[in-house]
Amino acid sequence: MKIKLAYIGGGSKQWARVFMNDLALTENLEGEVALYDIDIEAARRNQAIGNRLNGCDNAVSHWTYTVYENLEDALKGADFVALSILPGTFDEMESDVHAPEKYGVYQSVGDTVGPGGVLRAMRTVPLYEEFARAIKQYCPNAWVINFTNPMAICVQTLYDVFPQIKAFGCCHEVFHAQNFLCAVAHEQLGIPRPDRHDIYTDASGVNHFTWITEAKHDGIDLLSLLPDFIAKYGKKGFYTGTLSEENVVGNPFCYDNRVKMDLFSRYGVLGAAGDRHLAEFVNNSWYLRDPQTVESWGFHITPVSYRKERQAERVAESIRLANGELPVQLHKSDEEAIMLMKSLLGFGRTVSNVNIVNVGQMPDMPLGTVVETNCVFDQDSVKPVVARSLPDGVKALVYRNAVNTDTCYRGIKTRDLDVIFESFVNQPLCSTLSLQQARELFVEMLVNTRRYLDQYFDIEGWITR
DSSP states (O other): OEEEEEEETTTOSSHHHHHHHHHHTOTTOEEEEEEEOSSHHHHHHHHHHHHHHTTSTTOOSOEEEEEESSHHHHHTTOSEEEEOOOSSOHHHHHHHHHGGGGGTOOOSSOSSSHHHHHHHHHHHHHHHHHHHHHHHHHOTTSEEEEOOSSHHHHHHHHHHHOTTOEEEEOOOHHHHHHHHHHHHHHHHHOOOOOOGGGSEEEEEEETTEEEEEEEEETTEESGGGHHHHHHHHTTTOOOOSSSOHHHHTTOTTOOOSHHHHHHHHHHSSEEOSOHHHHGGGSOHHHHOSSHHHHHHTTOOOOOHHHHHHHHHHHHHHHHHHHTTSSOOOOOOOSOOHHHHHHHHTTSOOEEEEEEEEOSSSSTTSOTTSEEEEEEEEETTEEEEOOOOOOOHHHHHHHHHHHHHHHHHHHHHHTTOHHHHHHHHHTSGGGTTOOHHHHHHHHHHHHHHTGGGTTTTSOHHHHHHO
């Protein structure tokens, strides 16, 4: 089957390459990948890399990679649209993550919630308003897959601007929790470690703060294994990633699952995201009081300097791959986006967790907010599965963050900095700030990133009134 896939952010140094690898290893699909990016040279490098992937011995499909200089041409006739952008640059993200530290507010990621998540959303929503309008005009029947953070507010924008859009957000954090449960099964039952696709999980929440309320493998309740497992590993941690021991040390993306285990001990359900994400959705005194507290819980603050170094390395690698100086190799990832695309095209049914508007699949959350639950993917259809109810304590935590996101979106949509500030000051990570401190921090972060904000918001008027 031939399709057209428009990739917005097609100069991506990471996700586009993962996507291209998976496409080349996917049977029964071929066609055009339309690459669009404001960094056109980066898109052209990915075009060259994609064309080289077609020549790999283990490639099972052929894709034509085309670079488009304008959004509308990239979208025209598209069957699928992938959205994967960096709103602003890592210089703006440096302010998002590190400016709050002088006020005692630490963020391990800073791209979804907390002060960093709010500022990133302010840069992202206006762009997504443009994307939604363009999709409505040029490919209204396309399925839209979002990979950009803040995930929930991106998906919310798409549906608000174009209510008939067919969009969902993909995130792999739940997959990591499923792998954790597979490791628990192996450790506690002495069985070969299952593949995560061989276990059933019911997951619900908001992106990066999703919870597994049920998990089974061959009829065995995996959550029932956790108390004994936590008694053994809760204090020293249990790393379940794939990196070798020497590559784990000092890697800010690695964590020991101690936050996840602590939250399970509190609430009886499993936080289904990495510790570095989970910690940002609760009061900062729990896990992010200061750098020493962070390290004591077995995870790390991800400095933006590290991201900049990695980006430079990836750009250098992309140049060499595009020029043929490095060999290209195809490796299938653990991502599910291509599998979901195939189900939407009629190649079998799939159940997976995605981010979509709440139409009742989470009855305890506001209707219309974006939640993450299991959904059934079938031919041209995504149907949310009604999730099990969360325990009251978890429900309260999730509800606060869901309402914060809705408030933040409402403020950005109306360009009302007062409403955005309501969301900012109510972030759990800002719980130790006075109102005056919160305002001072908000102003500083606005000023630091205003070159991406001034065209949308009256920052000067708000600051000086």
